[in-house]
Amino acid sequence: MSDTITNSDLYERVRNEVPSQLDVSNVQYEGPDLVIYTETPQEFAKDGDILGTLAHALRKRITIRPVTGTQSGPSEAEAVIHDVVPDKANIHNLEFHPTTGEVLIEAEKPGLVIGQRGRTIREITQKVGWNPEVVRTPPMESSTVDNVRNYLTQERAERRDFLEDVGEDIHAAPDKDVDWVRVTTLGCCREVGRASFILHTPNTKILVDCGDKPGAEGEVPYLHAPEAMPLPEIDAVVLTHAHLDHSALLPLLFKYGYSGPIYTTEPTRDLMGLLQLDYLDVASKEGRTPPYSSEQVRQAIKHTIPIEYGDVTDIAPDIKLTMHNAGHILGSATAHFHVGSGFHNVVFSGDVHYEPTRLFNGAVNDFPRAETMIMESTYGRKNDFQTDTEKSETRVRRIIRETYEQDGIVVIPAFAVGRSQELMLVLEEAMRLDEIPTMPIYLDGMIREATAIHTAYPEYLRDGLRQRILHEDENPFLAEQFQQVDGGQPMREEIASGDPCIILSTSGMVTGGPIMSWLELLGPESDNTLLFVGYQAEGTLGRRIESGRTEVTLEGQGGRADRLTLDCRIESVSGFSGHADRRGLEQYVEEMNPQPETILCVHGDDRATDELSSALYQKHNIRTHQPKNLETFRFS
Template sequence: MSIEIQFLGAARNVTGSRYLIKTDHTQLLVDCGLYQERRLQDRNWQPFEIPPQSLSAVIISHAHIDHCGLLPKLVKEGFAGPVFATEATAEIARISLTDAGKLQEEDAAFKKKRHEREGRKTKYPEIPLYTAEDARAVSPLFKTVEYSREIAVTEDITATFHNAGHVFGSASIELKIQENHRQKVIVFSGDLGNWDRPILKNPDLVNQADYVVIESTYGDRTHQDINEASLKLAEIINQTVKLGGNIVIPSFALERTQDLLFFLNRFMSEGKIPSLKVFVDSPMAISITKIFKEHPELYDRETSGWVNNGSSPFEFEGLHFTNKAADSKAILAEKDPCIIIAGSGMCTGGRIKHHLVNNISRPESTILFVGFQATGTLGRLITDGAKEVRILGQHYPVQARIEELRAFSAHADQPTLLRWLKGFKNKPEMVFVTHGEPETSARFTETIKNTLGWQAKAPEYQEKFILD
């Protein structure tokens, strides 16, 4: 039996998750994500390492674009097989991929106008990576699966999806590969969440694996306690309101936005912050929030109790969902302090850029980051302390208050990652550490070796391993 794994993304970097599994009979991808780091975005345009039509299947861990955002390109170039995902992931991915396609089209059109005006030429100046129509072509390929139920993916591979606790519908993937009466088990953590967080159930532990692929986004640090962080959130809001400014929160449409609504609802009902207008200025976040409402079976005990009592974390006085562009523009005219939640979470596109333009040079306003900011993104430039940033082709001095609350991240910290690994009852032959910046992955690799005594390695981009 020959089993090969090749790391085509999220290898010593954070985004672009994509792992190719080859056996004597099968070629499949686990995740098919978009690169979001500016320095790596050229990889999105490169030809796939194997002909898309030669793939037997794709398995998607969750609906974040850095895990599923290259699916439209894969389908456009010939893939027509099944895409396995949980029901919530499939529903959300249909939205997020179409939105990504629209953004690709809009960004290409905007760049074309700007480059013509400036007389500039770039490598990919005017062509969208894929369109919204390309994204919609993925939808019929989804095959939905339930948690904890083993399914046949191909004649020699089965998969079991385990709740990863990261975002709605997220999963760790357990692959069992059979050939010649032998079996190897490979477990992909996907992105792991934290225990005892709002809305979602805790991650499931997996107890058996020959090989493990684990993320390491926050593999070298410990998050602040979520309750302490929520109090800090209330403090930031109150201080900004006193100054007469806005609280602008770049937020991922999936999970982070819903978590924020959960806490803002609670704070207002408990009188910890004043009653403010809260704008969710993201059509995608609005659509995803509707999906949250439709799947109460995925809620944790606290959120289920809330809903059973006739309430909803996603409905409260002062909350405004702004779907239309005109409603989004109207926010810019708000005179009183307000909270603006908009995408994208790393400020790489979307409506957040317009709100940054309107607020980043206002000392009374606060730009609050509640999620990971990949190297090279606008969000990372701001959180790293840039004094001036370029937004929509213009330069703006950074004079607003810049805050980060990493405890709101949906990614597990180092103690939580180790807690998940300790759920394995056996010692894996190898742990592959991915989905982290180079230094972070290297440090977490050493932590695994020193703490657990297991073999661990952070693969390089496109590196291959034979799994005996």
């Protein structure tokens, strides 16, 4: 591109902003960040304000990196780091990376490694020249977090090359003036699932989410649409959260030639990998051909660029992205796109929960500008009001007590990410306060691993819960009642024939996984209870059971179909969903300031999107649409 800023131009801009006594050896972009290489990292570290001043002047995220050879040797540096960092930080591991001049410090209390206003890590750099990168040791052992960190460490050199390429693309001058922006719906319209959209400008093509549709094998996003093709020419992918109806098919992009970045939050990256690998495992066990391989899952992880809530991040020459807490699951985000130089602002709500829950603060709806919103409508029907949380919890406690008194077992189909952890908090407190009898709570499927990932990122949890985990050493997820089902079917059979207990099991919509075994083991007995606490999508076995079907078909040995009659008590309790109900959705829009000019109501069935769309138009005089899949909307 003729107007692209050359490295020499960039160097001069940085050199003009940096005090003369500080060395600037080289500058280059790595992804959205501007990296300054220097032979005097110690001098940069002395001034705690210089990075903020530089970032403000250059309007970029800044990383200072020492030139190779300017640091102390790893052995000497390790001794200094242990001397500088307080013992209470409990450093578990140090990894030195000479090619980037970084030292990875893993500690139980990373705040003590960072120090007040970054004072401790600046002191480390001043004394040894290495640039510290600080990560938290998960309070619960997580194979996912360990595997992701180890993989990214192994791929550090290749990832650095990738980030340099991305940086060049992001910071090139746009070819054309931005005089329109288009949104094309590739899924998720008048249905729940297969969320996927294309955000298009004259210069840039962004894919937002790429999920599957629960209970509808083969119904995938319309990636063959002209707006999306060819897939290798998509400039970037933005993932709002890790649930499979938003993330399941992202690795498919790499199978068909995509090699660009995925922007999402750090916990979403880890959860995405966990759920996608399980998605492949379930497909294999059910005799289906997986749509992609584990190698493509690793490619997706390697190409992920994590961003934090509130950080304004360049992701294309004409688009800035800011992610905000959506209150739905760990790391879930509402994606705000600032298109052009103030030309238009588009917000993708993702899945939102507006009120705070035990796990998360409520969704953010405060944006400087938001002319257009693509908004979820899962509970958009006029009578979709969830039970008050306190009443819901009271009812769950009552159902558990009644089942316990008749020597029964409560089995709860639960999403591994989000609802399971919410219920764990409710059950732990209820037993601690003697509101229900203390009994084992068995976690089956990925629930324990997903919970471990939650504890690795407490800064994404609700304020009070974060305080308990970080500063009061009260981690409710470590309560002794929680036990992992790690003995397969024999262990399930032993639990089913034993004393009263509670079982949290995937899958949450009864579409496969260990819940099928629990149905077979516990469903025929009237003393037991099957308790639904999450959304059951149309077409899923969970929806059919919740609607009153007691004759169900399970996949048996050798592919044969086994009939099963459910005689257990079947209950549904609302109020635990990660989605806002109709009242919450309306309040989310009502309290936005300014309100959007246009709203597309998506991620809900036909009636939900229609009724929410009509209500928002009538109450707020906002232009609303109930789009179908494969529609394109132009905003100019």
